[in-house]
Structures are given as structure tokens and as C-alpha cells.
Amino acid sequence: EVQLLESGGGLVQPGGSLRLSCAASGFSFSSYGMSWVRQAPGKGLEWVSSISGGGSSTYYADSVKGRFTISRDNSKNTLYLQMSRLRAEDTAVYYCATRISGSFDYWGQGTLVTVSS
Amino acid sequence: EIVLTQSPATLSLSPGERATLSCRASQSVSSYLAWYQQKPGQAPRLLISDASNRATGIPARFSGSGSGTDFTLTISSLEPEDFAVYYCQQRSNWPLTFGGGTKVDIK
Numbered sequence: 001e002v003q004l005l006e007s008g009g010g011l012v013q014p015g016g017s018l019r020l021s022c023a024a025s026g027f028s029f030s031s032y033g034m035s036w037v038r039q040a041p042g043k044g045l046e047w048v049s050s051i052s053g054g055g056s057s058t059y060y061a062d063s064v065k066g067r068f069t070i071s072r073d074n075s076k077n078t079l080y081l082q083m084s085r086l087r088a089e090d091t092a093v094y095y096c097a098t099r100i101s102g103s104f105d106y107w108g109q110g111t112l113v114t115v116s117s
Numbered sequence: 118e119i120v121l122t123q124s125p126a127t128l129s130l131s132p133g134e135r136a137t138l139s140c141r142a143s144q145s146v147s148s149y150l151a152w153y154q155q156k157p158g159q160a161p162r163l164l165i166s167d168a169s170n171r172a173t174g175i176p177a178r179f180s181g182s183g184s185g186t187d188f189t190l191t192i193s194s195l196e197p198e199d200f201a202v203y204y205c206q207q208r209s210n211w212p213l214t215f216g217g218g219t220k221v222d223i224k
Contacts, residue, residue, distance in 0.1 A: 059212070102149070105166075
């Protein structure tokens with residue numbers, strides 16, 4: 001059974017930093033791309049970033065480019081999102097998701113990031 | 118960036134009725150379109166990948182069709198657990214994009 005467990009969310013001041021983690025199990029983690037998708041309170045879904053299985057290719061939404069960094073540790077079956085220079089508009093639930101079929105096949109339960117002073 | 122426009126924004130139907138949801142892309146995405154269901158307080162769930170392929174464990178009452186710029190998600194007969202928000206998403210081009218969602222609520 002595929003399981004994804006996000007952690008690392010919380011309250012952070014504008015301009016601050018936070019690192020999210022996503023622990024994966026139940027599939028061959030290093031073989032597949034992974035992604036982060038976020039959802040602001042009461043809003044729709046927004047793709048944030050993706051990374052290839054080996055970690056050599058990364059992609060970012062324009063809204064986070066230059067501020068967020070996606071990475072993975074295949075020895076630990078863990079995906080990361082390093083977020084810096086956070087803004088109020090980054091407040092959202094952040095989901096990690098697999099891309100086994102190319103679509104977002106499996107999702108974690110999400111971790112809430114609140115950017116506020 | 119490919120913009121996905123979903124219609125209608127809200128669909129009010131009764132259990133047992135047929136639901137037809139539309140997703141239109143601003144340019145061709147071939148068949149690289151997926152549909153997701155999201156219930157309040159839950160993560161989204163993949164229903165359909167590549168326009169018409171039902172994901173593992175998804176009931177046969179859910180079907181997807183279309184290619185190019187026009188896509189449809191059909192729920193043949195609504196069950197009580199199907200009342201939720203539905204999103205389409207394209208993976209043809211970076212950045213990956215989602216539609217704004219269609220809420221299916223109980224009439």
C-alpha cells in the first residue's frame with residue numbers, strides 16, 4: 001500500500017523559512033517522479049514543484065521559483081521542499097504526491113503552512 | 118501556461134442522476150488530462166488519468182472522454198459519496214495546471 005506522510009508545516013513569519021518532508025513507503029520510491037501541490041484556504045489546487053526519480057530534473061511554478069527548492073533522498077525514501085522568503089500568499093495545505101502514471105496518483109494528507117506575523 | 122476552464126462551477130443534482138462535468142483547455146493537451154475528486158478535509162483522489170483511464174479502485178460509474186481541448190467527466194448515476202469537488206489537470210506542458218473545480222452538490 002502506498003503511503004505518503006508529510007511533516008514540517010507550521011506558523012512562520014513573512015520572510016522566514018521552513019522545510020517540508022514527505023516520507024514515502026509502499027512503492028519503488030527512486031523509480032518515480034514526485035511533486036508538491038498546495039491548496040490555499042478555501043481555494044483550488046495549485047501545482048508547486050516536481051522532481052524526477054533520480055533527482056536530476058526539477059520544475060517549479062513561477063510563483064515559487066527562486067524561493068523554493070525541491071529535493072529527495074532516495075536512501076531515506078523522503079521528499080523535501082525547502083521554502084524560503086515566505087509570503088502570506090504561500091499560506092496553504094501542502095500535499096506531496098506521486099507521479100507513477102504521470103498524473104498525481106497518490107497523495108499524502110497534507111501539512112498546513114501559515115505565513116503570518 | 119495552459120489554462121483549464123471547468124464548467125459549470127456548481128452542479129446541483131439528486132442521487133441517481135447523471136452528472137456531466139466539462140474541462141476546456143486553452144490549447145491542445147492531447148490526452149494528457151486527469152480528473153480528481155476532493156471531499157472536505159481530505160486530500161484529492163485520482164479518478165481518471167490520460168483522459169479516459171480509470172485509476173485503481175475507481176467505480177465504473179466514473180468515465181472520462183475527450184482529447185485536444187475538450188474533456189468530459191461523467192458520473193453515470195450519482196451515489197451519496199460522489200458529492201464533492203472535481204478538478205481537471207493537464208500534464209502536457211510545464212507548468213502543470215489545474216482547473217478551478219466543479220462542485221457537485223445535493224439538490
